[in-house]
Amino acid sequence: MSFWRSSFARCGLIVAVLLAGLGTCWADPRTSNLWWLPENATEGGVYIDQLIYFILFLTGAVFVLTQAVYIFFIIKYRAKKGVRATYSHGNNRLEIIWTAIPTAIFIGLWGYSNHLWWDVLHSTPPANALQVGVAAYQFGFSFQYPGADGKLGKADANFVSNDNMFGNDPDDPDAKDNFTSSTLEIPVNRAVHIRLDSKDVIHAFYVPQFRVYQDILPGRIIDWVWFTPTKIGKFQLACSQLCGSGHYNMKADIQVVSEADFEKWYQEKAKAVQPQPGAKLSSITETKDQ
Amino acid sequence: MSQTIAHSGAEAHAETVHHHELSFFHKYIWSEDHKTIAIQYLFASFFFLIIGGLLAMGVRYQLAFSGAPIPLIGTLLPKWLVTDAGAIQPQGYNGLVTMHATVMVFLVMMPLLVGVFGNFLIPLKIGAPDMAFPFFNALSFWLFLVSGIILLSSYFAPTGFPAAGWTAYAPLSANGAYNGSQAGQSLWCIGLFLNGLASIAGAVNYITTVINMRAPGMKMFRLPLPVWAIFITSILLLLAVPVLSAAAAMLFFDLNFGTSFFEASHYGQPLLWQHLFWFFGHPEVYILVLPAMGLVSEMLAVFSRKPIFGYKAMVYAMVAIGFLGFIVWGHHMFVSGMNLMLSSTFSLSTMVIAVPSAIKTFNWLGTVWGGSIRFTTPMCFALAFVSMFVIGGLSGIYMASTPVDLFIHHTYFIVAHFHYVIFGGSLFGVFGAIYFWFPKMFGRMMNEFWGKVHFVLSFMFFNLTFFPMHNLGLNGMPRRIADPGLYDFLKSQQPLQIFVSLSAFGLGLSTLIFFVNFFYSMFKGPKAPRNPWNSTTLEWTLPSPPGHGNFPVTPTVYNGPYEYSVPGMDQDFLPQNQPAPKTARLAVH
Numbered sequence: 086m087s088f089w090r091s092s093f094a095r096c097g098l099i100v101a102v103l104l105a106g107l108g109t110c111w112a113d114p115r116t117s118n119l120w121w122l123p124e125n126a127t128e129g130g131v132y133i134d135q136l137i138y139f140i141l142f143l144t145g146a147v148f149v150l151t152q153a154v155y156i157f158f159i160i161k162y163r164a165k166k167g168v169r170a171t172y173s174h175g176n177n178r179l180e181i182i183w184t185a186i187p188t189a190i191f192i193g194l195w196g197y198s199n200h201l202w203w204d205v206l207h208s209t210p211p212a213n214a215l216q217v218g219v220a221a222y223q224f225g226f227s228f229q230y231p232g233a234d235g236k237l238g239k240a241d242a243n244f245v246s247n248d249n250m251f252g253n254d255p256d257d258p259d260a261k262d263n264f265t266s267s268t269l270e271i272p273v274n275r276a277v278h279i280r281l282d283s284k285d286v287i288h289a290f291y292v293p294q295f296r297v298y299q300d301i302l303p304g305r306i307i308d309w310v311w312f313t314p315t316k317i318g319k320f321q322l323a324c325s326q327l328c329g330s331g332h333y334n335m336k337a338d339i340q341v342v343s344e345a346d347f348e349k350w351y352q353e354k355a356k357a358v359q360p361q362p363g364a365k366l367s368s369i370t371e372t373k374d375q
Numbered sequence: 376m377s378q379t380i381a382h383s384g385a386e387a388h389a390e391t392v393h394h395h396e397l398s399f400f401h402k403y404i405w406s407e408d409h410k411t412i413a414i415q416y417l418f419a420s421f422f423f424l425i426i427g428g429l430l431a432m433g434v435r436y437q438l439a440f441s442g443a444p445i446p447l448i449g450t451l452l453p454k455w456l457v458t459d460a461g462a463i464q465p466q467g468y469n470g471l472v473t474m475h476a477t478v479m480v481f482l483v484m485m486p487l488l489v490g491v492f493g494n495f496l497i498p499l500k501i502g503a504p505d506m507a508f509p510f511f512n513a514l515s516f517w518l519f520l521v522s523g524i525i526l527l528s529s530y531f532a533p534t535g536f537p538a539a540g541w542t543a544y545a546p547l548s549a550n551g552a553y554n555g556s557q558a559g560q561s562l563w564c565i566g567l568f569l570n571g572l573a574s575i576a577g578a579v580n581y582i583t584t585v586i587n588m589r590a591p592g593m594k595m596f597r598l599p600l601p602v603w604a605i606f607i608t609s610i611l612l613l614l615a616v617p618v619l620s621a622a623a624a625m626l627f628f629d630l631n632f633g634t635s636f637f638e639a640s641h642y643g644q645p646l647l648w649q650h651l652f653w654f655f656g657h658p659e660v661y662i663l664v665l666p667a668m669g670l671v672s673e674m675l676a677v678f679s680r681k682p683i684f685g686y687k688a689m690v691y692a693m694v695a696i697g698f699l700g701f702i703v704w705g706h707h708m709f710v711s712g713m714n715l716m717l718s719s720t721f722s723l724s725t726m727v728i729a730v731p732s733a734i735k736t737f738n739w740l741g742t743v744w745g746g747s748i749r750f751t752t753p754m755c756f757a758l759a760f761v762s763m764f765v766i767g768g769l770s771g772i773y774m775a776s777t778p779v780d781l782f783i784h785h786t787y788f789i790v791a792h793f794h795y796v797i798f799g800g801s802l803f804g805v806f807g808a809i810y811f812w813f814p815k816m817f818g819r820m821m822n823e824f825w826g827k828v829h830f831v832l833s834f835m836f837f838n839l840t841f842f843p844m845h846n847l848g849l850n851g852m853p854r855r856i857a858d859p860g861l862y863d864f865l866k867s868q869q870p871l872q873i874f875v876s877l878s879a880f881g882l883g884l885s886t887l888i889f890f891v892n893f894f895y896s897m898f899k900g901p902k903a904p905r906n907p908w909n910s911t912t913l914e915w916t917l918p919s920p921p922g923h924g925n926f927p928v929t930p931t932v933y934n935g936p937y938e939y940s941v942p943g944m945d946q947d948f949l950p951q952n953q954p955a956p957k958t959a960r961l962a963v964h
């Protein structure tokens with residue numbers, strides 16, 4: 086008996102040490118978002134979070150139930166003197182039940198997920214959406230805005246080069262007044278429709294608070310990502326696809342600002358761009374953000 | 376029990392001397408005996424497990440203490456890996472991550488599951504003298520060893536390890552100017568190509584052996600589950616591995632001969648690489664778990680003293696996994712930029728493939744239900760396998776859902792997921808299987824006490840290491856980032872990163888207990904009887920270890936593999952090679 090008591094004490098000690106270790110993880114309380122999901126900052130993110138909670142509930146229930154039954158069996162059916170195991174090869178009715186129920190649940194979950202995938206996350210962006218080009222390269226991002234005319238113009242992966250990172254069509258006048266920025270400035274509560282391309286290898290557009298992730302491919306322009314930020318503030322865009330020696334530090338700042346602040350910033354940038362008639366596009370896209 | 380154990384020393388000796396003496400070279404180096412080859416695979420995988428483990432320790436050191444010089448050995452490491460002060464540098468970190476995974480997948484788990492247990496168990500369990508093609512079997516091992524040496528040799532190249540991830544996404548991997556490790560990446564292609572040949576030679580052998588060399592009475596539905604599992608795995612290998620080999624060859628051409636299969640700048644297709652890689656890669660993850668499922672099923676039956684619950688359901692579930700495994704690869708590519716419609720369909724097939732895994736789990740619960748459970752070390756690992764596999768399987772559901780994957784793809788959530796299935800699942804299964812079949816392999820028993828210590832510590836540290844990774848991932852931590860401290864939204868995670876790393880070091884250390892126990896027991900462990908666990912399958916009717924050529928007389932099989940606790944019998948197991956006594960009331964099923 087005393088043996089049990091002492092070994093329980095020892096277990097208790099180990100658990101206490103581990104808890105203390107975990108406790109240090111609270112070192113930075115409140116301001117930190119160490120636990121669970123980061124704060125959501127887009128309209129679409131709300132739905133993704135709901136789905137995560139739904140799956141958490143579902144898988145949590147399955148986990149608790151199966152483990153409870155399992156542990157109960159393990160304790161109840163431990164070897165005892167003179168008790169023989171039940172001789173059973175199985176039960177077909179049970180097999181059918183525990184095949185049919187998970188199948189129904191999983192297909193239902195697919196229906197829910199697929200609805201979100203199409204009808205919310207990849208529906209057509211609203212007409213007033215802000216168009217932004219995002220070019221990724223080893224190792225950074227650059228952003229292109231439509232300029233005074235509000236149009237980004239046509240782009241094609243075949244045009245992407247060192248001089249034309251966004252793949253703008255040289256013959257499209259809509260692109261002539263585009264301006265670039267090294268940070269992503271976007272207005273709150275307005276849809277942002279991004280057009281992604283890469284100059285070299287695969288990168289990614291990942292913003293955890295936006296619940297957005299998309300690989301950025303060389304040789305292909307991806308134009309189906311859009312989101313509506315709902316919170317003013319500073320965020321970070323991280324390249325989340327291993328892209329070489331500088332990958333660990335490939336990021337860019339995102340500023341979500343009020344509609345008024347955005348207009349001010351945008352007009353200033355747009356004014357600075359004065360395309361000379363016949364000027365090479367490269368001289369335009371080269372315009373640096375101060 | 377008395378019947379099987381009664382055969383004793385003298386007879387065992389007689390059994391081994393039918394065969395001519397083999398020279399040292401043919402006995403230990405170029406051996407064509409499947410048991411020796413299994414042990415060769417075992418020792419080679421141990422060596423690679425230690426290397427892969429050290430690489431993981433490097434990864435965890437960097438994530439917890441980035442920028443701090445590695446104590447003691449830091450300055451001795453090559454310059455591509457560390458700074459002058461001895462701290463890991465970003466490109467070196469990319470190399471560590473890449474090689475950790477490559478080593479663990481291709482040089483540790485595949486050989487442990489397929490090379491060791493496929494080789495050792497198939498002939499012994501089906502009553503065959505050896506593999507169908509012993510020469511190819513030996514060739515397979517040596518190809519595997521050479522592939523491992525080639526893969527690791529890039530350590531000595533000035534630019535070091537390949538650094539494009541084990542998934543080697545092109546065009547990063549396809550161009551030395553992009554990845555900064557031309558030599559390493561080229562060696563990676565050659566290594567995987569040879570490794571593939573080894574797998575193919577092995578797979579052909581296993582398939583042929585199982586189909587053609589079963590003892591009389593060993594019907595397919597009397598095969599023990601490990602044999603079924605490895606048989607199905609071999610079919611997967613045969614269909615999936617050539618695709619990887621071809622892709623690796625194409626990548627090698629892109630890297631060295633200026634072709635442009637995957638290079639977008641010359642109209643190649645970056646996504647083609649991902650399709651080829653994951654067409655192999657998804658069946659591969661089942662290759663990494665099916666054999667463990669088979670091994671665990673058997674241990675659960677033996678130590679619950681019960682027939683497998685739903686033997687046929689288990690087999691059909693594995694067949695279903697094998698089939699469906701070929702149509703779900705796109706779930707690795709939901710957000711890769713492929714057509715969004717494909718994401719929808721691959722999401723559906725992925726949801727469906729979760730069903731057979733659920734079926735297997737329920738049947739494992741059914742197997743322990745009503746049992747008479749003996750908590751030996753192998754049983755502890757087998758029991759843990761089920762729980763860990765459930766966690767890994769359930770986290771898979773999150774990722775099968777496209778909108779959720781959109782958020783957690785390429786975060787630590789995925790790292791947590793596959794470690795639960797591969798480490799907590801397959802590697803725990805393998806640990807259990809080593810404790811279980813060690814007596815048959817080496818004729819001695821491993822130490823139970825230290826086995827339990829190993830179990831408790833690795834179970835605890837495993838969960839402390841990998842469970843928090845779910846949180847890190849949901850919280851926004853991307854994979855393969857050498858210095859998370861550079862990101863505003865990751866700074867707050869640092870304490871948890873340190874906690875995870877310390878647990879990982881504990882996990883690494885607890886494995887040492889296993890190695891000491893293993894090597895000590897090999898020489899000093901108590902002598903093992905023929906059938907230490909009172910099992911029913913054929914290998915336990917032979918001496919420990921069995922002689923060259925296995926069965927002195929080809930056995931005849933009368934029963935299914937898991938006739939435990941049959942009513943009407945004194946002993947609680949009915950070996951497959953013994954006709955049931957008149958009194959036994961066997962179930963017809």
Ligand code: HEM
Pocket residue numbers: 428431432434435472473475476479480484540541542790793794797798802840854855856879882883
């Ligand atoms: C002590 C043991 C282990 C530790 C601490 C560990 C740690 C890690 C870490 C931290 C990563 C992620 C690195 C990153 O992406 O930044 C990783 C990746 C990985 N590990 Fe392990 N691991 C261990 C054992 C294993 C085992 C036994 C396997 C068996 C197959 C394995 C397979 C993998 C794979 C496939 C990856 C993916 C790498 C990638 O795609 O980048 N690991 N491991």
Ligand SMILES: [Cu+2]
Pocket residue numbers: 288289324325326327328329331332333335
């Ligand atoms: Cu990157």
Ligand SMILES: [Cu+2]
Pocket residue numbers: 656657660703704706707
């Ligand atoms: Cu997969």
